[in-house]
Amino acid sequence: MIEVQENKYGKGVYAVTHISTGTHIAPWCNYVSEEELLSIPKDKRNIDHVTKIASHRYTLKSEKVDDYFNHSCDPNSGLCFDGENVFLVAIRDIVPNEEVVWDYSTTIDKRAIEMFPEWKMVCGCGAANCRKIVDSFDTLPEKVRAQYAKLGILPEFLRDGSIVQ
Numbered sequence: 351m352i353e354v355q356e357n358k359y360g361k362g363v364y365a366v367t368h369i370s371t372g373t374h375i376a377p378w379c380n381y382v383s384e385e386e387l388l389s390i391p392k393d394k395r396n397i398d399h400v401t402k403i404a405s406h407r408y409t410l411k412s413e414k415v416d417d418y419f420n421h422s423c424d425p426n427s428g429l430c431f432d433g434e435n436v437f438l439v440a441i442r443d444i445v446p447n448e449e450v451v452w453d454y455s456t457t458i459d460k461r462a463i464e465m466f467p468e469w470k471m472v473c474g475c476g477a478a479n480c481r482k483i484v485d486s487f488d489t490l491p492e493k494v495r496a497q498y499a500k501l502g503i504l505p506e507f508l509r510d511g512s513i514v515q
């Protein structure tokens with residue numbers, strides 16, 4: 351269904367076959383507590399590959415395909431959260447050779463930016479609605495936040511009333 355390919359950013363994940371909306375694309379692996387994450391020396395955390403999946407839970411670099419999905423401000427996939435199971439799901443149909451991308455801001459709250467300022471990154475995804483900076487979820491336009499909430503691709507700590515922090 352997918353494969354890792356080289357691209358101008360380094361590596362990315364591309365569709366090999368047609369992927370229909372709602373398809374589970376890949377699981378997120380290597381769960382740790384916040385305490386465990388912070389106990390890893392900064393230079394060994396591979397923070398670019400760390401995803402915040404709950405208030406005090408993260409996934410680390412896994413050496414699996416979940417390490418290679420890039421960000422887009424106009425994503426074709428998003429993370430679904432079913433208890434401890436976190437997986438990437440197609441939020442629209444994806445055609446062969448299209449890069450599979452998700453919006454990193456859907457897992458970043460203000461506290462995460464304070465803890466890991468390097469997560470705030472410049473974006474050159476090229477989408478018409480590119481925000482230029484990948485920042486915390488609360489900085490997204492209200493319409494986009496509502497759209498993501500409706501798609502069911504937000505972790506619990508970013509749902510409903512918890513948006514305003």
Ligand SMILES: [Zn+2]
Nearest residue numbers: 423473475480
């Ligand atoms: Zn962008």
